[in-house]
Amino acid sequence: MAFPGLQHLAITVSDLKRSTEWYSRLFDAEPVLDEDEEGGEFHHTVFALEGGMLFGLHTHPGRESKDRFAETRTGLDHVAFALSGTAELEQWRDRLDELAITHGGIKKAHYGSGVSFRDPDNIALEFFIAPGT
Known part of the structure; x- marks a missing residue:
């Protein structure tokens, strides 16, 4: 059995509005989904990329760390x-x-x-x- 390819990727952002505007410019597209997750744990904004890949921006209202990303941390x-x-x-x-x-x-x-x-x-x-x- 072959291992499946990636279907979507979601990243956590500190400012959803700012990131949505930035990625909209980069992708030259608007999100296809912008909603609270069913259980209320997070809000996500999702872009559809070429080939069926989805790219999501997540925010966790009231629980954001506001730390900037660093590739030297685990993750x-x-x-x-x-x-x-x-x-x-x-x-x-x-x-x-x-x-x-x-x-x-x-x-x-x-x-x-x-x-x-x-x-x-x-x-x-x-x-x-x-x-x-």
Whole structure:
């Protein structure tokens, strides 16, 4: 039995309104869902990405830590968005420039190439291509 791929990813943010606006600009799309979870434990805003992947923003009203993200803590290190090749990577680098989102430029390594950047909570994000693409 093959191990299944990812269907969705959800990150906790400190300011849902700010993050929703930021990700709406990045994705050039509006959320497809914005509601309180049935049990009242959290509120989520969800974007539908290419290929059926869902990307959620969560907030836990009254229980937010307000800590900025750090990949050196146990948990999430970064989120990488898959691209098809160098031309697409260059387009996304240019799109980040248009959005005035600071990034590290295109970095090449033996395991692939990417452009790293951060969201308003300092969560590490990356556009990535596999080697040879």
